[in-house]
Amino acid sequence: xxxxxxxxxxxxxxxxxxxxxxxxxxxxxxxxxxxxxxxxxxxxxxxxxxxxxxxxxxxxxxxxxxxxxxxxxxxxxxxxxxxxxxxxxxxxxxxxxxxxxxx
Numbered sequence: 001x002x003x004x005x006x007x008x009x010x011x012x013x014x015x016x017x018x019x020x021x022x023x024x025x026x027x028x029x030x031x032x033x034x035x036x037x038x039x040x041x042x043x044x045x046x047x048x049x050x051x052x053x054x055x056x057x058x059x060x061x062x063x064x065x066x067x068x069x070x071x072x073x074x075x076x077x078x079x080x081x082x083x084x085x086x087x088x089x090x091x092x093x094x095x096x097x098x099x100x101x102x103x
C-alpha cells in the first residue's frame with residue numbers, strides 16, 4: 001500500500017515523532033504540506049494528516065492543503081486532539097465535503 005503522511009510539527013516535535021513512528025509501521029514517507037501537490041495525492045492508497053493545535057485549529061499550511069484536496073470516491077479523515085479532548089475532522093465522499101468544527 002502506497003502511503004504518505006503530511007505533518008506539521010513546530011513546538012516540541014511530538015507530532016513529528018508520532019508521524020515518524022506511524023511511517024515506520026506503514027512504510028510511508030513523512031512530508032510537510034508545502035511540499036505536496038494536491039493532485040499528486042491521487043497516487044497514494046493512504047494519506048494521513050497530522051498537526052499540533054495552534055490557536056484552536058490546525059496549522060494554516062495544512063489547513064490550506066486540505067481545502068485544495070481533489071474530490072475522490074473514498075473517504076478521508078483528519079483527526080486532531082485538542083487539549084480539552086474534542087476532535088476536528090474532515091470527511092469527503094465524491095464531490096461532497098463535510099468540514100467539522102474549525103477547518
